[in-house]
Amino acid sequence: MKLRLELFVESIERSVEFYRNILDFNIPKETEGLHSC
Numbered sequence: 001m002k003l004r005l006e007l008f009v010e011s012i013e014r015s016v017e018f019y020r021n022i023l024d025f026n027i028p029k030e031t032e033g034l035h036s037c
Helices: 002-036
Strands: none
Touching: none
């Protein structure tokens, strides 16, 4: 059970980092669009 839990937590941490990178990549584009308007 412990190994499964650790793998589950690791996968969650990886997905969180992945989504954070996507958000960090998208936020500057949105702010640029607002400024250009």
